[in-house]
Amino acid sequence: MSASLVETVDIQAPVSVTWALWSDVTRWPSFLSHVRLVEPLDERRFAWQLSLPGADKNxxxxxxxxxxxxxxxWHTTQGVHHAGVVTFHRLDDTSSRVTLQIEYDPKGFVERLGALTNLDSALANYDLGEFQKLAETAAAS
Structure with missing residues (x-):
């Protein structure tokens, strides 16, 4: 059984800013609360370290x-199964909409509990809020 979530946030920053921040995968731990580290292995592959309640995942x-x-x-090639896509939409010269969609396999009690209680949705919402703050600060400077 796979679970999926979709979250959207409107940001007072142009697409050029939101794209630049998100396309730098090494910045992901600064706005994705459960991501401890993202390390590029080559141009297309990245090693992730996640820190989840009661479980660390690589x-x-x-x-x-x-x-x-x-x-x-992106999709995973080793370890936990998940796939995601983030899209960037221009609203006007100074604002954009970012949509995050993730499909995953809720293996293990912690992840199943998260899927059941919509904890994942709340977490994604929080993460997009953190990204919004980062992008709006970058756009203002």
Whole structure:
């Protein structure tokens, strides 16, 4: 059984800013609360360290699609199964909409509990809020 979540946030920052922040995977731990480390292995593959309640997870993810200024998609090739895509939409010259969609396999009690209680949705919402703060600060400076 796979679970999925979709979260969207409108940001007072142009797509160029939101794209630049998100496309630098080494910045992900600064706004994804459960990601401890993302290490590039080569141009398309990244080693992730996640810190979750009661469990640390390591996995390798591969970028499956990168369209500059529009979308970044990835899926895992080792470790926990999940796939995600983040899309960037221009609202006007100074604002953009970022949508995060993740599909995952809720293996183990902690993840199943999260899927059941919509903890994942709350976490994704929080993470997008952190990203929004980062992007709006960058756009203002």
């Amino acid at each position: 996995f390798v993810a591969e970028l499956t699609e990168v369209i500059p200024g529009e979308r970044i998609a």
